[in-house]
Amino acid sequence: MTTFFDQTQTVTVSRYCSQGWWKGNFTEHVVKGTGLGPDCTLTVYSPSRDGVTARFNTQTQVWSEEIDDATLTPFYGPDGEQYALDYPDGTFPDWAIFGAPPEHDRDTQTVLHSGEAWTVYDIKMGAPYWDADCRRHVVSETCFTLPADHTWEAPPNTEKGFCPVLKDGQWQVVEDYRGQTQFDKKDATVSKTVTEAGPLPRGWTLKAPATVFDVWKNNRWQYDQDKARPAKSLSERRWRDAVLAFLLQRLEQFERDLQVAEQYRTGTLTAADYEHLLADRKRLCDYPDAAGFPFADRPTLSAPGQALADKVV
Template sequence: MTRVLELIEPSAPQEPSVALPWWQQPGTEPPKVCNVHRGTGEYLCASEADPSPLEPGIWLIPAHSYQIDPPVLKAGVAALINRDSNGWEIVPDHRGATVYTTDTGEPRQWLALGDLPEGYTLQAPSTEFDTWEGEQWVPDAAAIAEAARVVAYRKQALATQYSTERIGTLQDAVDLEMASEAEVAALTAWKVYRVELSRMDITAKVPSADDWPISPNDEALAAWLTSQLT
């Protein structure tokens, strides 16, 4: 009689079961906490509490963290933990914005949380002559007119200087009997122009472009004035 031997593979050894830490047990959820800046109390982010390894059911709340719902934020605001540490105070956040002093219009970058103090505004002045009145910048008409008069005075003085230099050179040519007919005519034209300049009354009003006399060589004069006024 033939005997059939059935070979049975030995079973693999079983790993011993390891108990999970209490905080990893099914159904265990760590509480959510809100973290704030330790100096200002500003909300930073939300995270989870840490488990206490030797105290089942005990969760460790980090310093400057609170077990409350996170704030609902939008652009331009920030949240600060309130005095009772059970809610949030929503405050304006202008950090990084350019603000302007209402007395001079000088710009500066803002770095603090909260409302702007008196004397500062987010509105930019439209000109260097604006003044702050109530809730807005208002152009100072007198200052604008005075600035325009100063520019006009400067232009008048420079144009007179240029014409005087031209007259001096041309007069030398005439005195030395070296002047051409064109130079004699130019001498007269520059003298007339200088007289017309001297008769301009800039104290009463700022002259318009049409109020200025035409020089014998406007192109050369304009180029020289540009080099002096810029």
């Protein structure tokens, strides 16, 4: 209900918003026969301290108890955007951050709150960067942190057999043997494929041994007879035994043929061939005892003996 003044005068009033919250105290000049506006009251409220406010009840014409004015407390989103509540008794959202973000250049930088602290980021949208495998990437995030083992610097061009390697954030040009086979200098039977760029590990080489019996000496592989002797001896004995078995079969066949009439003989050996094979038998039996065995030359056989030896793989 509006009260009209019976005389012109100046009065002190408290003004409030549509929700009743105090907006301040003012001096109003009212003319006789008029009244105050709907947002004013002669029941003046004066805050007891800074940062508090009250709410006017238009029905009872009484101010509420004071509360802290939440609209005076700015808060921020994780992206640094500042907000304020609409009403003094409003509730702050769960994501509200009350510490202001650090000063930064809004044209070239942005901020992000991790939940614990603010971080200032240089805006790198569209900028290229490279990983340790020289793959090129492009920044697609506003708040971007360069991952570990990545760099803003493009990898250098390299010659064949070399490649760039990222170490401590800097490119280094190193040897590139990836895909090739490396051999253990301590054991010619051990090898593996190179999988990482850079110098070969100590004790390894790309030079392939000619045999499993090679040893690394004077910066090269050398055939080691002592290492090869057991296997070589076994191999030569097996060869001798196989040739000797063929030879004995032919000798036995010739001797059986001598016991039957000539028209019933099946062998093709002549008496001279028989003599030659007997001599070859002796040479083969003596071979393991020859000087330099098993690395000496194999015994020289007669033509029929050599024909039998040629059958042995």
